[in-house]
Amino acid sequence: MSQSRSTQSSNRRVWLRALLYAVLLVFVVYYLLPLYVMLVNSFKPLDEIRGGNMLALPDLWTLEPWKAAWSSAQIGVQPTGLKPYFFNSIMMVVPAVALSTLLGAVNGYVLTKWQFPGHGLIFAMILLACFIPFQIVLIPMARVLGILGLAGSTPGLVLVHLVYGLGFTTLFFRNYYAAFPTELVRAAQMDGANFFQVFWRILLPSSGPIIVVTVIWQFTNIWNDFLFGASFADFDSIPMTVALNNLVNSSTGVKEYNVHFAGAILAALPTLVVYVVSGRYFVRGLMAGAVKG
Amino acid sequence: MKSQLQAWLPRIVLAPSFLLILLFVYGFIAYTGYLSLSDSRMLPSYGWVGFANYDRLFGLRHWKTALNNLWIFGLLYIGICTALGLFLAILLDQKIRGEGFIRPIYLYPMALSFIVTGTAWKWFLDPGIGLESIMHNWGWSSFDFDWIKNRNYAIYTVVIAAVWQSSGFVMAMFLAGLRGVDSEIIKAAQIDGAQSWRIYWRVIIPMMRPVFLSSFVVLAHLAIKAYDLVIALTGGGPGRATELPSTFMYSYTFTRNQMGVGASAAIIMLIMIFSIIVPYIYSELRSEKRS
Numbered sequence: 001m002s003q004s005r006s007t008q009s010s011n012r013r014v015w016l017r018a019l020l021y022a023v024l025l026v027f028v029v030y031y032l033l034p035l036y037v038m039l040v041n042s043f044k045p046l047d048e049i050r051g052g053n054m055l056a057l058p059d060l061w062t063l064e065p066w067k068a069a070w071s072s073a074q075i076g077v078q079p080t081g082l083k084p085y086f087f088n089s090i091m092m093v094v095p096a097v098a099l100s101t102l103l104g105a106v107n108g109y110v111l112t113k114w115q116f117p118g119h120g121l122i123f124a125m126i127l128l129a130c131f132i133p134f135q136i137v138l139i140p141m142a143r144v145l146g147i148l149g150l151a152g153s154t155p156g157l158v159l160v161h162l163v164y165g166l167g168f169t170t171l172f173f174r175n176y177y178a179a180f181p182t183e184l185v186r187a188a189q190m191d192g193a194n195f196f197q198v199f200w201r202i203l204l205p206s207s208g209p210i211i212v213v214t215v216i217w218q219f220t221n222i223w224n225d226f227l228f229g230a231s232f233a234d235f236d237s238i239p240m241t242v243a244l245n246n247l248v249n250s251s252t253g254v255k256e257y258n259v260h261f262a263g264a265i266l267a268a269l270p271t272l273v274v275y276v277v278s279g280r281y282f283v284r285g286l287m288a289g290a291v292k293g
Numbered sequence: 294m295k296s297q298l299q300a301w302l303p304r305i306v307l308a309p310s311f312l313l314i315l316l317f318v319y320g321f322i323a324y325t326g327y328l329s330l331s332d333s334r335m336l337p338s339y340g341w342v343g344f345a346n347y348d349r350l351f352g353l354r355h356w357k358t359a360l361n362n363l364w365i366f367g368l369l370y371i372g373i374c375t376a377l378g379l380f381l382a383i384l385l386d387q388k389i390r391g392e393g394f395i396r397p398i399y400l401y402p403m404a405l406s407f408i409v410t411g412t413a414w415k416w417f418l419d420p421g422i423g424l425e426s427i428m429h430n431w432g433w434s435s436f437d438f439d440w441i442k443n444r445n446y447a448i449y450t451v452v453i454a455a456v457w458q459s460s461g462f463v464m465a466m467f468l469a470g471l472r473g474v475d476s477e478i479i480k481a482a483q484i485d486g487a488q489s490w491r492i493y494w495r496v497i498i499p500m501m502r503p504v505f506l507s508s509f510v511v512l513a514h515l516a517i518k519a520y521d522l523v524i525a526l527t528g529g530g531p532g533r534a535t536e537l538p539s540t541f542m543y544s545y546t547f548t549r550n551q552m553g554v555g556a557s558a559a560i561i562m563l564i565m566i567f568s569i570i571v572p573y574i575y576s577e578l579r580s581e582k583r584s
Contacts, residue, residue, distance in 0.1 A: 139556060245412075279397050287466065
């Protein structure tokens with residue numbers, strides 16, 4: 001009697017486990033579906049998409065959409081493909097990430113190890129800057145970039161991303177350094193190390209993880225930005241996201257879905273690669289950005 | 294002299310960042326605030342008009358649509374992301390084999406640009422080549438799904454794409470929260486003979502309060518800021534059916550030459566976000582000070 005009851009309950013458990021895995025698998029499919037659709041259709045000739053099934057594998061595999069998206073598709077008025085914009089994005093992302101990370105590190109250092117009256121208020125103001133809707137700065141920013149002679153240029157975009165990334169980079173380093181033992185800093189000071197030596201010799205060597213988190217966070221955000229790119233860039237500085245949107249939403253000519261998909265993957269590739277290579281740090285950045293203070 | 298410099302050095306080092314933020318964030322907010330009270334049209338202009346722009350703004354049907362859409366989008370986006378994120382986190386917390394494989398798949402959309410997400414969903418939901426045509430292909434010829442082309446339903450397609458992008462992130466937050474729950478508490482409840490779903494409902498989920506709060510704050514501010522996704526997915530259309538305050542601000546300021554009205558829309562967006570964020574940051578910083 002009791003035996004049959006226990007087999008019954010273990011049977012139930014097996015079924016529940018199976019159901020659990022089935023549900024999880026359904027969601028795996030759900031999250032992968034758009035990526036699958038983009039990938040599969042980027043290798044199809046156009047008429048296969050129009051006449052066929054978007055979920056089917058290509059009958060005829062072709063690399064043409066990829067070549068077109070990269071180097072010959074019509075974007076705006078020029079048939080340049082996404083290539084020049086890809087490099088625009090690189091030229092914008094690298095200095096913006098480097099500068100904002102560096103400044104964030106120093107800010108975090110000062111706000112935790114060299115506190116002065118009012119440091120709390122200053123941190124709160126910097127923190128609040130993370131959350132403003134960027135619509136609020138578009139009009140004055142356009143003017144200031146004009147005054148500085150940076151309108152429509154990559155250095156202009158670097159400045160914009162530097163400024164609006166400072167909040168997050170400062171937050172990351174500040175929280176990380178807050179947990180760093182202050183006794184070590186004091187001890188080094190006793191030994192005669194000055195402000196920069198303490199930072200350089202004591203804090204920086206153990207900052208590896210937070211630097212990775214910050215760089216990934218900044219890279220992802222700046223690469224994926226659209227609003228600033230759309231507002232402040234000219235041909236020489238238009239970033240990848242804006243170019244992709246121009247490609248997909250241009251009203252002239254046939255809609256080349258396969259080229260759009262290939263272009264979308266090209267635009268997603270750098271951040272996806274970063275995610276695959278260092279997903280753990282990516283998640284940590286997301287968490288740090290979510291759980292404030 | 295030298296020690297004087299040393300004493301001031303921290304402040305000097307912090308100063309450039311602080312000045313940048315003071316000018317580019319708070320100064321710009323003040324400037325936009327002033328423009329919202331001015332007669333600016335195509336270019337900034339400084340003639341004072343009081344609250345006339347706000348009067349006009351709230352009289353515009355276009356703006357009412359945008360606010361209404363923000364409500365629909367925001368509530369569904371936050372609600373579904375939270376429910377789905379919690380649900381998936383609980384499932385993943387059952388000692389799943391292959392968790393290390395599944396979790397990154399749930400989370401990767403967060404690494405994508407909204408423009409990429411928008412492009413993928415735009416064509417997948419397109420009745421001509423996407424889901425509807427797939428179903429017809431498979432022989433379900435009465436299947437009908439043209440929401441993205443339908444004024445009444447297009448805003449829900451924005452929800453679909455946005456949930457796809459962010460729900461994995463909410464899952465990760467809840468999972469981290471669940472992993473932090475003291476296993477003794479669960480054991481004690483089990484010894485009392487409580488069923489596991491009851492333990493979740495009565496004990497564990499109430500303990501997730503801080504996660505609910507921070508995911509709400511993150512999602513709400515993402516919802517109010519949402520711009521790229523709408524541009525890539527629907528372009529604010531069909532007609533103006535998926536216009537949000539963010540797209541409204543942009544088009545009034547830069548294409549319709551009504552900068553005063555656009556600036557007042559931006560101020561309203563700021564007020565919405567700050568009314569959620571400021572109390573949150575205030576309480577976080579205070580509790581940090583206490584501990």
